[in-house]
């Protein structure tokens with residue numbers, strides 16, 4: 001799946017947020033979109049999923065009905081319990097067997113995940129912590145069968161242990177042959193994964209490739225430092241590499 005020369009400008013904005021963005025999603029790696037606040041990551045997800053109107057010829061993806069997109073603004077009805085939300089997801093995915101707690105729990109890989117799921121089953125969404133809700137949403141939504149999964153910052157506000165659980169769940173999707181694109185600011189988490197990095201900067205893709213190669217090219221083992229070095233690159237130099 002490819003994105004080719006995608007351009008998007010918000011109405012009334014003077015400059016496009018995305019200005020000829022091109023990359024190829026790797027099916028066997030976790031694709032990770034990184035970039036500064038305001039670089040256009042959410043805008044890119046919205047363009048890819050049809051939430052924003054773009055020239056369709058710039059998108060070589062599966063149909064939107066075969067995508068799953070978890071936005072940062074997660075659906076949130078405070079009175080719904082984890083179980084209610086699971087029913088809702090079960091209806092979406094047309095999998096009636098998801099009406100039972102056991103069918104979810106059996107799918108979970110660790111006892112910690114199983115305990116957390118049972119804990120959240122009867123809890124209202126309004127009472128869950130940010131991290132608990134994110135973990136629950138990613139866990140339930142990743143059970144829906146799609147070819148392309150897009151998760152906008154699935155681990156922001158999540159403690160390190162739960163971040164690892166979420167990343168493992170995403171890795172499992174990749175292992176099952178699904179294509180997965182996430183955005184994150186937690187770059188150290190990527191060291192544990194086989195990540196394909198897409199670095200968005202100045203409206204363009206400044207780097208696309210393996211996480212480890214990116215570190216090597218940046219001349220540091222610290223991904224945060226590599227990030228700073230990239231965003232410190234003058235935009236004229238970005239233009240020169242186009």
Ligand SMILES: Nc1ncnc2c1ncn2[C@@H]1O[C@H](COP(=O)(O)OP(=O)(O)OP(=O)(O)O)[C@@H](O)[C@H]1O
Nearest residue numbers: 010011013017035036037038039040041042043044
């Ligand atoms: N509806 C809108 N109208 C006009 N400008 C917008 C709109 N939504 C976002 N923008 C602008 O587009 C730019 C990209 O925003 P976007 O949310 O895509 O960034 P992001 O990379 O996801 O940032 P973050 O890491 O903070 O989540 C920002 O400058 C933002 O102010």
